[in-house]
Amino acid sequence: MEGRRGTNLPRVADYNQAVILDAIRHAPEGLSRVELAELTGLSAQSVSNITRRLLDRELITEAGTILPVGRGKPRTLLRLRPTGRFAIGVHIDPTVTTVALLDLVGDVVESVRTLPASATTPDRLVTAITESASGLVASTGVDPGRVLGMGIAAPGPFDPGAGVVLDPPLLPEWSRVGLRELLHEATGYPVVLHKDAASAALAELWRGSAASLADFVFLYLGTGLGAGLVLGGELIGGSTDNAGEIGHLMVDADGPRCRCGQRGCVGPACMPRTLVAEAAAAGLLPRPSSDAGDREIDELFTAMCRLPAARPILERSATRLARGAATIANLLDVRAVVFGGPIWDRISDVFLPILNNTLLTTTEARKVHPVTALGSSLGPDVGAIGAGCLVLEHSFSTRPSTLLLGPRDDQVAAAP
Ligand SMILES: [Zn+2]
Known part of the structure; x- marks a missing residue:
């Protein structure tokens, strides 16, 4: 196990404790011991013992009481202890x-x-x-x-x-x-x-816009493009945790040439470097030097996003991304595609309506359930x-x- 010692994260709890903690973490408003016994199938005595240990170890805290429906004693609510x-x-x-x-x-x-x-x-x-x-x-x-x-x-x-x-x-x-x-x-x-x-x-599953969804895809927009897949409330990694490499999905036969040799791959279609080059070719921005670093490109991209004349370039990029997002949504039958990452806040005003319209009107499952585009609420x-x-x-x-x-x-x- 020598090579794996860095992975030996301490478990905060044994199995039954983890079951209780997991139930509590999915109920931010708190759960009573009676509700925990109903949810987990553990006996009232087990729940009482386990929650006492979790309280002693300061993993959970007592947070107010509720009155049960009908007669009965007030029930104490348990929540995670943030600190x-x-x-x-x-x-x-x-x-x-x-x-x-x-x-x-x-x-x-x-x-x-x-x-x-x-x-x-x-x-x-x-x-x-x-x-x-x-x-x-x-x-x-x-x-x-x-x-x-x-x-x-x-x-x-x-x-x-x-x-x-x-x-x-x-x-x-x-x-x-x-x-x-x-x-x-x-x-x-x-x-x-x-x-x-x-x-x-x-992060979206724990804290963000998708916290109430069990099935969604996160499209991460940064220096490159990648997908994170959540199905049945679990992150899907594939056989080696490398799932989600969607950058070479072809979305536009007339799109820009990619380093893979194809034209119109979705990754480069929404990369700042491509969009800055398109804006420079249209005379809207100074042309970046051939060896421009990622930070120089990032600054030019910020300037580009503020230029009204560059809007059609962003709209075309959003249309290409939307085609890719619809294909992925069709493949996995998810209810939402969440968009975020370091560049999202700069482009969301232009991108979100286009993405939402494509997902709502072109996905195959739309007659069964809507497929919506959501912006991450967690920021950069x-x-x-x-x-x-x-x-x-x-x-x-x-x-x-x-x-x-x-x-x-x-x-x-x-x-x-
Ligand atoms: Zn490619």
Whole structure:
């Protein structure tokens, strides 16, 4: 197990405790012990024992009472205790690295930005992330012993078994970076690694616009485009957690040439670099230098989004993205496609009506249920929030794959 020690996230609870915690986390307004027994099928005595242990360990808290229908004693409501545990989420994007401290319910306590991955080496980035994380824990006064671990959202593809980022196309200097082990050694935290788009989907599932949906796709718009898939309330990773690489879905036979050799791939059709080049070719922007970095492109893209004359370029991009989104929605029969990521706030006014119209009027399942386009409510930090949610998900989950992650090092009472 030597090579996997970085993945050994502490489980916060044994199986029955995890079942109770999971029920409580899905009911932010709180649940009584009677309701917990009904929901989980555990006996009233077991629920009473387990909730007492969870209260002792400060994972849950008593929050008010409700009167049952008819006669009976008032019932105490139980909720997660936000300050009971914390998670660190790190989002590595070519243009910015964000480090966020999340509480136990997934709210951001504080976040900071540090070196963008495209402007530094992996070693220097690991140092910057380590300093940012310890700075956040110190400045917020959080007890370091309550930090469950660190989640990393990064561009794929990955070798998930080894915790290695292979050779992300948008980070040409990166090749087989053992990010999980490097960060585990530098910080001492258990570290879990996932793709940016998958992490963003998990953030939506925990905290965002899609929290009430069991089936949706998150389309992550950043320096590149990726999809995070949630079906049946679970993040779908595929055989190696590399699912969701949709960038080369062809959406326009007359679209721009892609590095894969095809024309009209959906990824480049909504990448800032392509759109800035189109605006420059139309004389709306200064032409970026041939070796323009991601940050220069990002600044030009911000200027472009403010230009009324550039609107038709954005509309054409939205139409292409909408075709891709409809195909994915048809493939998976989801009820919503959620859009977000670092560039979303700049383009949502133009994109959202076009995306919504296409999904509502062209998807095959529309006569059975509407398929809607939603904008992420979590803002540009959605990747970092999702990275922190990876830690919470691993720590809370009742799924066998997560329970097998490794020995827990949190003091937990034995199962009842
Ligand atoms: Zn392509």
